[in-house]
Amino acid sequence: MTKPPMDLLQGTVDVLILRTLAWEPMHGYGVSRFIRERTEGVLTIESAALYQALHRLERKKWIRAEWGVSENNRRAKYYALTTEGRKQLRAEAATWRTYADAVFKVLEPI
Amino acid sequence: MSSRFRKFLRLPRRSSSRRRADLDDELRFYFDMRARELMEQGVPEPDARREAVREFGDLDYTKRYCLAEDAMSTREEHRTDLVAELRQDIVHSWRSLRRAPGFALVALVTLALGIGANTAIFSVVNALLLRDLPFRDADRVVRLWGAHSAKPTEHGQISPADFIDFRTRQRSFTGLGAFGYGGGTYIGPNDPVPLSGLRVDANVFSVLGVRPLLGRTFARGEDSAGVTPTILLGYNAWRRVFGADSAIIGVLPPAFFFPTASEAEIYTPLDLTPQLRDVNRARKFHFLGAVGRLKPDVTVAAARADLVAIARQLEREHPEANSGITVSMLGAREAVVGDTRPALLVLLGASALVLLIACANVAGMLLSRAVSRRQELAVRVALGAGRFRLVRQMMTESLVLALCGGVAGVALAVVGSRALVASAGRMLPSTGDIGVDRTVLTVAFFVTVVCGLLFGLIPALSASRGIHLGLKDAGRGSSGGVGRHRLRTALVTGQLALAVVLLVGAGLLVRSLTRLQSIDLGYSLDSALTFEIGLSGQRYATADAEDAFFAQLYDRIGALPGVVAVGGFGSLPLRGGSSASLAIEGRPVPEGKLPEVGYQPISDNLFRAMQIPLERGRMFGPEDREQSPGVVIVSAGAAKQFWPNADAIGARIRLGPNPNDPWSTVVGIAGDVRTGTAGDPRPTVYVSSRQDHWGGAAIVVRTVGDPMALLPAVRREVKALDPALPVVEPRTLRDVQATGLSDHRLPMQLMAAFALLALTLAAVGVYGVMAYSVAARTREIGVRVALGAQPSTVFSMIVRQGLGSAVAGLAIGLAGAAALGGVLTKLLYGVTPTDVPTFVGVAAVLLAVALAACLVPAWRAVRVDPLEALRSE
Numbered sequence: 016m017t018k019p020p021m022d023l024l025q026g027t028v029d030v031l032i033l034r035t036l037a038w039e040p041m042h043g044y045g046v047s048r049f050i051r052e053r054t055e056g057v058l059t060i061e062s063a064a065l066y067q068a069l070h071r072l073e074r075k076k077w078i079r080a081e082w083g084v085s086e087n088n089r090r091a092k093y094y095a096l097t098t099e100g101r102k103q104l105r106a107e108a109a110t111w112r113t114y115a116d117a118v119f120k121v122l123e124p125i
Numbered sequence: 126m127s128s129r130f131r132k133f134l135r136l137p138r139r140s141s142s143r144r145r146a147d148l149d150d151e152l153r154f155y156f157d158m159r160a161r162e163l164m165e166q167g168v169p170e171p172d173a174r175r176e177a178v179r180e181f182g183d184l185d186y187t188k189r190y191c192l193a194e195d196a197m198s199t200r201e202e203h204r205t206d207l208v209a210e211l212r213q214d215i216v217h218s219w220r221s222l223r224r225a226p227g228f229a230l231v232a233l234v235t236l237a238l239g240i241g242a243n244t245a246i247f248s249v250v251n252a253l254l255l256r257d258l259p260f261r262d263a264d265r266v267v268r269l270w271g272a273h274s275a276k277p278t279e280h281g282q283i284s285p286a287d288f289i290d291f292r293t294r295q296r297s298f299t300g301l302g303a304f305g306y307g308g309g310t311y312i313g314p315n316d317p318v319p320l321s322g323l324r325v326d327a328n329v330f331s332v333l334g335v336r337p338l339l340g341r342t343f344a345r346g347e348d349s350a351g352v353t354p355t356i357l358l359g360y361n362a363w364r365r366v367f368g369a370d371s372a373i374i375g376v377l378p379p380a381f382f383f384p385t386a387s388e389a390e391i392y393t394p395l396d397l398t399p400q401l402r403d404v405n406r407a408r409k410f411h412f413l414g415a416v417g418r419l420k421p422d423v424t425v426a427a428a429r430a431d432l433v434a435i436a437r438q439l440e441r442e443h444p445e446a447n448s449g450i451t452v453s454m455l456g457a458r459e460a461v462v463g464d465t466r467p468a469l470l471v472l473l474g475a476s477a478l479v480l481l482i483a484c485a486n487v488a489g490m491l492l493s494r495a496v497s498r499r500q501e502l503a504v505r506v507a508l509g510a511g512r513f514r515l516v517r518q519m520m521t522e523s524l525v526l527a528l529c530g531g532v533a534g535v536a537l538a539v540v541g542s543r544a545l546v547a548s549a550g551r552m553l554p555s556t557g558d559i560g561v562d563r564t565v566l567t568v569a570f571f572v573t574v575v576c577g578l579l580f581g582l583i584p585a586l587s588a589s590r591g592i593h594l595g596l597k598d599a600g601r602g603s604s605g606g607v608g609r610h611r612l613r614t615a616l617v618t619g620q621l622a623l624a625v626v627l628l629v630g631a632g633l634l635v636r637s638l639t640r641l642q643s644i645d646l647g648y649s650l651d652s653a654l655t656f657e658i659g660l661s662g663q664r665y666a667t668a669d670a671e672d673a674f675f676a677q678l679y680d681r682i683g684a685l686p687g688v689v690a691v692g693g694f695g696s697l698p699l700r701g702g703s704s705a706s707l708a709i710e711g712r713p714v715p716e717g718k719l720p721e722v723g724y725q726p727i728s729d730n731l732f733r734a735m736q737i738p739l740e741r742g743r744m745f746g747p748e749d750r751e752q753s754p755g756v757v758i759v760s761a762g763a764a765k766q767f768w769p770n771a772d773a774i775g776a777r778i779r780l781g782p783n784p785n786d787p788w789s790t791v792v793g794i795a796g797d798v799r800t801g802t803a804g805d806p807r808p809t810v811y812v813s814s815r816q817d818h819w820g821g822a823a824i825v826v827r828t829v830g831d832p833m834a835l836l837p838a839v840r841r842e843v844k845a846l847d848p849a850l851p852v853v854e855p856r857t858l859r860d861v862q863a864t865g866l867s868d869h870r871l872p873m874q875l876m877a878a879f880a881l882l883a884l885t886l887a888a889v890g891v892y893g894v895m896a897y898s899v900a901a902r903t904r905e906i907g908v909r910v911a912l913g914a915q916p917s918t919v920f921s922m923i924v925r926q927g928l929g930s931a932v933a934g935l936a937i938g939l940a941g942a943a944a945l946g947g948v949l950t951k952l953l954y955g956v957t958p959t960d961v962p963t964f965v966g967v968a969a970v971l972l973a974v975a976l977a978a979c980l981v982p983a984w985r986a987v988r989v990d991p992l993e994a995l996r997s998e
Contacts, residue, residue: 042151042154043151043155044154044159047155061181062181062182063183063187064182066191067190067191067194070191073194073195074195074197074198082147091151092147092150092151
């Protein structure tokens with residue numbers, strides 16, 4: 016069904032993943048669950064888009080992957096933020112804040 | 126496993142099947158976890174699995190997407206790994222070179238000299254033999270000369286009428302152009318400046334296919350009489366410019382040069398009408414050169430055949446003038462490069478040998494270095510570095526070394542090629558720029574890389590072999606392997622052999638030049654100033670005016686302090702001189718079969734000024750004038766050749782083509798004079814310059830002391846007589862000879878320099894291998910001394926070992942030199958390529974140098990303290 020996500024959407028997914036991994040290294044399922052729980056279900060990332068994003072971010076060297084052992088003793092691929100990824104997160108977060116502020120400034124008087 | 130860890134262990138990169146399996150694992154983990162979550166919410170198992178897959182999204186696309194991303198990551202990782210390793214190798218190389226500054230310096234200097242010599246010589250080869258000549262489609266351009274049937278390839282001149290016939294009858298060329306020699310004088314605010322020049326017809330520049338930098342070239346019709354005189358400037362003349370009383374119509378581009386031996390600065394139109402009108406001159410006066418442009422499908426040989434056939438027709442049509450006259454032709458490249466090619470190729474080969482020796486030297490140094498680094502290498506192997514990685518590391522080191530040497534070498538070549546051109550004199554034709562251009566740089570780069578591979582590969586392979594032994598004998602002053610030592614000895618033997626080849630070449634050239642310099646020219650070169658005077662214009666139109674000018678000039682110069690004698694002749698014998706046909710009274714010979722003799726108009730005092738002995742008879746005197754009976758002096762050789770059984774004095778002869786000229790009487794016999802710097806003296810006939818007016822003369826002033834010191838005074842006297850008259854090409858007679866010998870001297874000097882360099886490098890090689898061998902045998906020598914060996918025994922043992930490789934190298938080198946000697950034949954004079962004294966001399970020099978190189982190591986061996994040597998174990 017879904018073709019590659021739109022650019023804006025892709026950027027959004029990327030920044031959410033980066034922010035999530037900033038807490039601690041996680042596997043893909045963990046990232047998906049974290050975002051779902053954290054936004055109380057408002058934001059769900061389609062898992063297809065999530066995994067595409069993880070591999071894309073790994074290629075960009077913003078996150079790096081390592082095989083580890085999961086909570087239930089299974090082999091799982093863990094992703095961790097790299098220094099470069101942290102830099103990227105900071106930059107994108109700032110952009111988002113500016114963007115959101117601007118939108119609110121227009122919407123506020125209601 | 127993290128990529129960083131993988132990099133650390135140098136594991137192979139992830140394969141594509143491995144990446145696929147990893148992705149499947151990763152996704153299976155997700156589906157399992159998600160299904161379990163759904164089951165916890167109460168969904169039954171099969172439904173939970175199906176739901177997990179359904180809500181995932183486009184699984185196939187995601188797999189493809191992720192695999193593509195992973196493949197890219199792997200590739201990039203690999204690339205960064207390679208770059209990182211290379212950087213690591215280079216940094217490591219740089220550090221290890223800096224840790225051994227002595228080794229690095231010697232290796233760099235060695236390589237810089239080798240690469241520099243090659244690059245400098247190659248820059249000349251490039252300019253002369255490879256680069257395009259400054260003509261459009263230069264391979265279509267040919268140069269034509271007149272020639273005699275007896276010497277059909279000689280480079281003489283063509284007569285105007287013949288040229289016109291060639292031009293109209295030929296079928297091989299799109300155009301033929303003629304030129305004659307004739308310069309001019311620039312009269313500016315200071316001393317008059319003589320300008321060398323050519324007179325060219327309107328076709329010449331279109332035949333050469335050259336467009337002027339400024340203005341235009343000559344138009345059709347501009348080369349006929351009555352048109353405003355026009356001038357075309359060569360680029361160099363333009364740079365020195367001025368105005369002139371002719372109209373300057375254009376400037377030629379900087380790279381342009383005319384395919385003649387001497388460089389022309391100005392070009393003026395050539396008008397053949399007056400010569401063509403005069404029956405005796407039209408075909409009998411040969412003074413033209415010619416250039417042609419071949420039609421696209423015509424070869425040089427076919428065009429030559431075409432012209433030679435026309436020359437045969439002309440011989441039949443005009444037997445009185447054209448018997449024995451033909452035409453010779455060469456492609457423009459051959460015409461320009463001429464005899465320089467063999468010398469250049471020999472020098473290029475010699476410089477290649479030097480480079481080979483340099484490479485062998487560096488390889489030898491690297492071999493000994495590899496021994497001292499065995500422990501380091503062994504540690505690296507133990508830590509997991511593969512043999513390939515080690516070889517690569519050592520090759521990187523060699524290449525870094527080679528590139529540093531290459532940079533220094535190119536810098537040397539830039540300076541060297543400039544010095545080469547400056548000292549080349551006549552040997553290098555004036556082909557515009559000789560220097561380091563992009564082609565030269567490219568070739569230098571490749572030579573450098575090949576050198577790096579050459580001297581790096583053997584030590585790298587030999588060092589990486591049997592590396593596992595390294596740790597075992599660590600710290601044991603190890604002997605480093607018999608094989609490796611044998612390799613070094615072989616390298617040194619090879620170096621010595623190559624040095625011998627170069628030494629023999631240099632020796633032969635030195636002996637040739639000595640022979641050439643000691644040739645008795647028939648006159649003295651000491652303390653003589655020479656210059657040329659060319660009279661032109663209305664002022665000197667009559668013979669009397671010319672006679673009066675020269676009489677005054679000789680009086681004035683003769684009166685200067687320090688002048689012994691002054692005289693003049695048509696042209697310096699070292700520049701070839703002119704020739705004329707000789708008829709003897711009472712010996713009828715069909716016209717066209719008359720012998721040719723050298724021919725010179727001379728002033729009364731010339732023989733005294735040149736110190737040519739008058740063997741018998743009398744010199745010319747004031748009584749020999751234009752109107753008085755013709756008199757000549759013949760050279761001893763001419764007297765012997767033409768009057769073998771009779772007295773030449775009193776005989777009557779006629780010079781030149783005109784059968785109606787009166788006879789002249791032989792009044793004297795002079796000593797033989799060589800024309801040029803070598804070859805047999807040419808039979809020559811001298812006439813009085815008052816009986817044959819050339820409108821100019823080559824003046825010779827014999828002095829006591831430095832001839833050049835006289836030049837200002839001479840200029841002053843000339844200026845006093847005619848302020849518009851330039852003193853052309855003032856120099857000493859010895860300089861004229863030196864210029865004539867320059868095509869022998871330069872190859873000799875370069876070859877000698879190369880041989881010296883080769884010998885030095887080989888000596889360093891011998892020293893290196895002997896010093897190393899003594900160091901490696903310290904224990905053995907210690908044992909010998911402890912067992913009672915005398916110092917002299919130890920000494921001779923070491924020297925014998927060193928001389929062994931020297932003798933082997935010498936034998937191989939001499940055999941090689943004897944085999945290769947043939948390539949030198951064209952450069953030698955009076956010496957055969959297998960000249961025994963040269964070979965003996967080279968053998969003595971080489972053995973002496975090799976012995977000297979052994980002395981220090983042998984002395985060190987004698988001083989080995991047995992206790993010390995055994996304790997160091």
